[in-house]
Amino acid sequence: MASAPKQGLPILYKDLAPLNSKEHGSWKSKSVDKAPWVAKQHAIPLTVEEFPQAQRSFPIVFSAGDNPVPLALMGLNEGANVFFEEDGSPIGTPYIPAYVRRYPFLLAKLQQGSEDLSLCFDPSSDMLGDFKEGREIFDKDGKPTQHTQELLAFCQKFEEAGMKTNTFMEELTKAELLMDGEVAINRQDGQGQPFIYRGFKMVNQDKLREMRGDQLRKWNENGMLPLIFAHLFSLDLMRVIFAQQSEQGKGPSIPANAAEAAPVN
Template sequence: MASAPKSGLPMCYNDLMPLNSQEHAKWTARQVDKAPWIASQHVVPLTVEEFPMAQRDFPIVFSTGDNPVPLAVMGLNEGTNTFFEKDGTLIGMPYIPAYIRRYPFLLVKMRQDDENLSLCFDPTSGLLGAFDDGSALFNDDATPTAHTQELLNFCQKFEEAGLRTKAFVDELNALELLMEGEVAINRADGTGQPFIYRGFKMVDENKLRELRGDQLRKMNESGMLGLIYAHLMSLDLLRVVFARATDQGTGPALA
C-alpha cells in the first residue's frame, strides 16, 4: 500500500528519492500504457506552452489563492477524472499534459543554499526498480543512459516552462485581470436548475477590454493575448466535461 502523501509534495507524489548510480545502478524504468496516479485527480497543472494543445480538449482555469496556477479541468468533482478510467486507462485520444508525462520524476533542490537541482523520483510509483524489463537508467560505468538523459532534459524543460508560466500569471495579477470564476451549466435536455461551477479563477473579459492600446499591443507582441483567448475559449468545454461525467455516472448534482 502506498503511503499517504507527505506535506509539501506536489500533486500525485507520495514520496521523493534522489536517483543515483550507487543505489540504482541496475535499476530500470518501465514503459506504461496507463496512468493510475492521475485517475483520481480532477485537475492537472498546465504550463503556458501547453495552452494551444490543451484548450482543444480541456477547460483551462486558474487555481484560487494568492499564487494561481493554470489547470486543465478533467472532472467537476474531486476524486473524479472523466478522461481516465479508475485503473489509469486513457479514454479516447486527448492531449496528455506534461505534468502527467513527467511522473514519477521531479527536479528538486536538495539544499536551500544550493541552486543545483537533482533528479528525484517517487519510490511508491512502482515504475522504477530492479526489473528484468524496462529501460536501463545507468550504464556499466555508472554514467546516465540516453534514456535517463532524456528524462532529465524533459524535467529541465518542464521547470523552464514553469518559470514562464509564473511570469505569465504574475503579469495577469499585475494587470488585475484575474477574477473569481463562475459558470452555469444546463442539462442537455434543458430541464431542471443549472449546475453552478465555482472555486476557480478566470480572466475578466471586461477588464481585458478596458486595457490601454499600448498594453494590448505589448501583450499581443509577446503572445500573451493569444494565451488569454485560448483560456477564455476553452471555458465552454466545462459543459463537455459535465456531459462526460453525466454519461459516466460521476456527474455533479444539479443545484
C-alpha cells in the same frame, strides 16, 4: 495500498527520493500504457506553452488563492476524470499534460540555500525498480544512460516552461485581470436548480476589453494575448466535460449547488 502524500509535495507525488547510481545502479524503468496515478485527479497543472494544444481537450482555468496557477480541468467534480478509466487507461486521445508525462520524475533542490536541482523520483511508483526488463537508468560505469539523459532534459524543459508560466501569471496578477470564476450548468433533464461550479479563477473579459492599446499590443507581440484567448475559448468545454461526466456515471450527485471545480493550489 499507496501511502498518503507527504505534506508539501506537488500533486501526484507521494514521496520523493534522489536518483543515484549507488542505490539505483541496477534499476530499470518500464513503459506503461496506463496512468492510474491521474485517474482520480480532476485538475492538473499546465504550463503556458501547452495552452494551444490543451485548449482543444480541456477547460483551462486558474487555481484559487494568492498564487494562482493554470490548470487543465479533466473533470468538474473532485475525483472525476473523464479522460481516464479507473485503472488509468486513457479514454480517446486527449492531450496529456506534461505534468502527467513527467511523473514519477521531478527536479528538486536537495539542500537549502543551493540553486542546484537534482533528478528525483517518487519511490512509491512502480515504474522504477530492480526489474529484469526495462530501460536501464545507469550504465555499467554508473553514468546516466541516454534514456536518463532524455528524462533529465524533459524535466529541465518543464522547469523552463514553469518559469515562463510564472511570468505570465505575474503579468495577469499585476494587471488585475483575474476574477473569481462561476459557471452554472443546467441539468440535462431540465429539472431542478443548475449545478454551480466555483473555486477557480478566470480572466475578466470586461477588464480585458478596457486594457490600454499599448499594453494589448505588447501582449500580442510577446505572445501573451493569444494565450489569454486560448484560456477564454477553452471555457466553453466546461459543458462538454459536464456531459461526459454524466455519460460515464461520474457526474455530481443530486441535489448539488456548490460543487468546487478546482481546489488544487
